[in-house]
């Protein structure tokens with residue numbers, strides 16, 4: 001690793017803390033967002049990343065399934081949700097969802113990533129049947145399903161507590177939660193971008209209950225809209241505090257806001273510099289999160305590749321069919337083959353390792369897929 005050169009003197013005490021393995025404060029986080037010395041910020045994030053993961057970069061072979069885009073909420077951040085009976089609204093019959101799950105690339109997937117809208121009429125049983133039906137047909141595949149927002153909405157509709165709802169989901173076959181819907185926890189921001197969603201504390205409480213019943217989750221953050229640096233650091237610190245309590249988070253995934261076709265489309269798109277900085281600051285502040293992901297679909301494969309030198313150790317997966325960010329103008333392909341993910345990772349000087357959802361290495365031969373347990 002090259003020597004650390006710092007041109008921004010304000011970073012010196014932060015660098016000392018990072019090198020000593022000490023925890024960063026709110027002020028440190030804000031200074032990292034505001035420092036013009038992005039290379040020093042990146043050097044420090046890379047130092048932490050290499051200490052944890054060496055040269056390895058993870059990816060997985062997964063498939064997204066979005067059973068419905070019908071949604072009662074009208075989040076201003078969203079181009080995916082539709083009101084019932086409007087143009088473009090769809091809801092998959094269960095058989096259609098099972099069919100979708102098996103379509104796409106011929107390689108065996110190890111994960112289904114299942115999220116969708118808050119449908120006003122679909123009963124909770126539909127979602128349980130969806131998961132149990134998929135589990136029956138694809139017993140080897142990990143079910144990473146439902147955002148905290150969906151869990152809270154389904155609990156309300158089924159008149160169950162959040163814990164009961166999560167327990168029923170787990171019984172049906174949910175193995176972990178993807179961690180979406182976190183957006184930015186600050187109320188001021190939530191009122192503008194997603195007024196009808198659960199608030200930040202409810203998101204965190206739902207995650208906590210999931211972790212308590214043995215379901216791991218990820219955590220996301222949507223950045224690059226109306227939030228400020230304090231809101232971003234506040235979001236990271238709240239996640240870090242919950243992780244201290246539960247150790248239930250696996251991966252932090254910063255998601256760049258895509259404004260096209262949303263009511264916020266007057267806002268500019270994020271820049272490559274912000275995307276890379278976001279990865280680096282996340283790696284430095286979230287000292288208790290095992291993984292930070294540069295999700296190639298959201299930040300483009302090229303920026304995700306560079307991020308592997310700025311703190312990220314995971315690029316996500318093959319995806320196969322991405323709908324949510326493509327409705328919002330994402331220009332990336334809808335999926336990527338395993339070979340291409342490996343090529344991108346190698347070109348960044350990293351060693352690709354295919355993982356399952358729980359970060360166990362996957363070995364493939366022509367006829368079998370094995371997960372090391």
Ligand code: SF4
Pocket residue numbers: 071072073074075077078079080081116117118149194197
């Ligand atoms: S972000 Fe989710 S909850 Fe909000 S409108 Fe879109 S699909 Fe519905």
